[in-house]
Amino acid sequence: MGLIVIDPGQAATVQDGGRAGYRHWGVPRGGVFDTFSAGLANALVGNPSGSAVVEFTLRGGEYQAEGPLALALAGAPMPARVIEADSSIRLLEPPTSFVLKPGERLRLGVATQGARTYLAVRGGWQTPLVLGSRSFETYLRPRDLLPAEPGSIPVHRPREPAWEISSDRPFRVLPGPDAALASHVLEALSSRLFHVGSSSNRMGLRLEGEPIELASDPSRLSTPVAPGAIQLAGRELIVLGVASGTMGGYPHIAQVVTADLDRLGQLAPGDVLRFAWITLDEARRIDRESRERRRAIFSRIAMATRVG
Template identity: 40%
Template structure:
């Protein structure tokens, strides 16, 4: 069979491929095919303007994915779904007059053009619930603002290039604002959190004023209250005030340290909705802590940055701490102290307080309790996502942490050796998908330099300092899907290593991607630590 549509596969680390296509029709066709006929091990499908990012759960599945992708003809038209969403808009946006001037239309004609043609959600964007809508009236194509706003209100209806969109939450943005809606684009209490998913047909209708309905109506699937009117029970990431069913008396945070969050293995499979995986940065340390207390591998633990965490037990509990090399001290109510071992289970009795020192090595410690921390699940995970705001908030002094029921028949583990970091820490990389954007020596320079971790690093990524990598191409990429482990290079030439809370899409070229097996070690690198990259399979790591 002839293949009229050109399809280019580019490696994205060891667990993903970027499919480069001629344009949006082929993107939508391939996206629809993979959603209808998923590949074995398929985790995420992230469509963009000219690319589709496809990830798999295990590195061994990547060759089968490549073979399957090469067998698909993306020039075949995609089947249009029957999902239709109608959104009421009050067209009073601050940029409406400017859009009218740029398009040569009257303000009334802009509104008529925006409402007169159905739009189709092509792909997700930078935030959960944000969707790029295509297929509108071509007369409405306008550039983004030269200077982005620092805060665009939730519910803003906007235009940029050939796209329209609705901002699901307050966030920075450079789109042209033409109106506002009371529809809630993202609500984790709904069976389908995103009001608009890729493939959804959207019709806008003009109204004189917006109808505000109760939060109960929002949960019933109708249009939501106007921005800012929903009660706290529907705010993503808000903590439940009552103890979850089946949970027992747990632990209370005496001191959260610098930054402590609840984490498990995250939220895979939701990148098409703008939700990155999140989860523990050092997954090996999380699994080890759970193994030591007899929990399932993915049970929720506390991830603490740079020590300082202090917890008081309401009842007797078995705990274990792994990851960064912190000293542990347990204080009894009568002032007696003793020091449990790292990477070994120990008993924390009711009224006793466990404290962690700053680490002598590593950066993030993981505290597990037998039964797991029973924080409220959001989209199947108890993880805090620092970028999207999903999951429980960061721990504060006085936070009560309920504990779940222990697994019947499970046993605590024996002491294990802490994992030691190297200096420099060697991380293997797969070049691409955009290494061709850099000069011929850029990959060699990347792998021949000891990069230092900047203090401006967090759960989103590690900022690295060293020699600037030189680009051969000017401008920016159209935004495309990206992954944990990607080494994205902004105009400064200094790489940013994406970690668990990374944005789903990005417009800076990615020169290489760290292999999945090495990312846990990156999580333990404090500011000033050195990293040396090595080509995967080169024998250097």
């Protein structure tokens, strides 16, 4: 019982809240790139925020139900339709919960904005659990089966939050541990525009812009890093993504604040982005407000879903 992959789109993986607490073994946390959108999809089917979802990148693909499934879609807007057994078509308007009957297909197009869309199922996808998480970087392939419990759910479309385009606002940053090495890089970071490079993925985003010069230090030792770290790799800046390794050898110039990490996951190649410095106190306040806001939204949705 579950969902069969017909066409896995551009890069679809199963992700959840990731593996917390294994960095000292070199195991990154990983997990969904846009935790808010994934949490929204989960809330719509009554799941806890960290349940396993499918993460689609830029193009969703096509999937067929093996049984009745209670599903929800949220995240980057993608054309979404259900192909019914008699080939008639039912349009979906994400974010939304919906049901696939046995044999029905979900067909997802190309994201019109953003980069990542999430598909939740009531109870979570029951793919293998390793070190407390179902997150894997392996792309789904045609004929893969995503196991899930059968279920049913009324269609529910939350009125908020409105979809926000990631590159509309600057990404807020704190100085990194190596900021003192590179005052001219700090200046460049907040005064220039950068383009997201085409080779960007869950490991990291390349920032294309004017080259930046910094004398390299070959004796430099690797040091712990975290998603959102902005490093100077050669003459180019990179921002580490959610699936980046636990250690890095390049100078760590700046760090994207936690509250803006989800938006990193919604940047597509070619998007323009800007950075703005804030203080640690502001970053912690924004982080707190962001966590409170998401808790409030998810609990409202959970209530509404229960009422039907």
